[in-house]
Amino acid sequence: MLRCFSLPNPYPNSRDDETPTRSNSQPSPTVSLTHEYSLAVQTNSYTEIWSKIHIHNPEEEHHNNINHYQNQVSTSTSSSHHLVSQVLHPNRELVDQALHRVKPTTLTKLVSTYFEHSEKTSYLLCLLVQHSIKKARVIYTPLNDLLQILPLDSLSQLQCDRVYDVFVEFNLFDNPFPHPINENFKETRLGFVELKQQLDQRLKKTRKKNRFIRNSVLCLTTLVSNPSQISFPSKLDKNKLKHIAQLDAAAKGVYVLNNDLDTIDRLVSRLHAVVESDKVLIRIGIERGRDKYPIQEVVKQLRKNHLNFFNQLKDLEEHVCLCFATVNRARSLLLQEIHLQEENK
Numbered sequence: 001m002l003r004c005f006s007l008p009n010p011y012p013n014s015r016d017d018e019t020p021t022r023s024n025s026q027p028s029p030t031v032s033l034t035h036e037y038s039l040a041v042q043t044n045s046y047t048e049i050w051s052k053i054h055i056h057n058p059e060e061e062h063h064n065n066i067n068h069y070q071n072q073v074s075t076s077t078s079s080s081h082h083l084v085s086q087v088l089h090p091n092r093e094l095v096d097q098a099l100h101r102v103k104p105t106t107l108t109k110l111v112s113t114y115f116e117h118s119e120k121t122s123y124l125l126c127l128l129v130q131h132s133i134k135k136a137r138v139i140y141t142p143l144n145d146l147l148q149i150l151p152l153d154s155l156s157q158l159q160c161d162r163v164y165d166v167f168v169e170f171n172l173f174d175n176p177f178p179h180p181i182n183e184n185f186k187e188t189r190l191g192f193v194e195l196k197q198q199l200d201q202r203l204k205k206t207r208k209k210n211r212f213i214r215n216s217v218l219c220l221t222t223l224v225s226n227p228s229q230i231s232f233p234s235k236l237d238k239n240k241l242k243h244i245a246q247l248d249a250a251a252k253g254v255y256v257l258n259n260d261l262d263t264i265d266r267l268v269s270r271l272h273a274v275v276e277s278d279k280v281l282i283r284i285g286i287e288r289g290r291d292k293y294p295i296q297e298v299v300k301q302l303r304k305n306h307l308n309f310f311n312q313l314k315d316l317e318e319h320v321c322l323c324f325a326t327v328n329r330a331r332s333l334l335l336q337e338i339h340l341q342e343e344n345k
Helices: 033-040 044-053 066-073 076-087 092-101 106-149 157-171 183-223 234-287 292-343
Strands: none
Touching: 044 076, 044 292, 076 106, 092 106, 092 292, 106 157, 106 183, 106 234, 106 292, 157 234, 157 292, 183 234, 234 292
């Protein structure tokens, strides 16, 4: 199955020693998105994020029911904050320390906004998306376990009774995937769009000003009798180049993160539609009580769909981890630029 993938590494000059080694053979002119995706999910950073998000909890395996899920909801916010503090790098403390040491400018304000937006996005990914994924697994596990053991042909009355009970329990749950997706999630994405526009404008203005300074100095060297008397404002030029690098790192981070969020939005919407379809089928199965025929027909249809559902759920889980990796890579590059600016004052 071809998986959705936003972009390959947008930072070709950054360190990428965690990426698995590619073949030395001549690359194909056609980029394989599936291949790029498989490389992305094999990186050390991705593996580390996945292991932190999916900490194995044996106790949960014995409590896949509605009461246990409702108890988990009350602690989801605090656990998500703890999880983000473990996954997000560099963390808020390091970012605040770096920003406090540099001179407040329009640029540092934009950079600070990016850090705030990326942190908020990380919390939303845990609170909203990861929460939905966990709820979906709680809802679907009893149904999936039952489908694994039911015969492919006709069901006995005892089996139909068991299916009916599972259908009734499934029907008690609301769709775990929001549609439309959470308003805070939408606001965050719109904030990134606005931030990208501001960064692009700032980047364009800075590059234009830097070219103007260079051209002015070059013109002076052609007009004076002794060009050696003209000194190029190297410090100013270096500062401008640092600003450009900083803006470019932030703009790339915002662009790629926007693509990742678009992909997650589409996956959540698609999963919402699948759950709604299953709920319609299951309601049909319970409308006529424990009648064998409608229950058997619904089971046949669900058996065709359930594998695809879990594949889509896995896709979403992977993209959440990829999004975290994108956030961390962009934050790290941006923090490096801030440190360079401080060191070369």
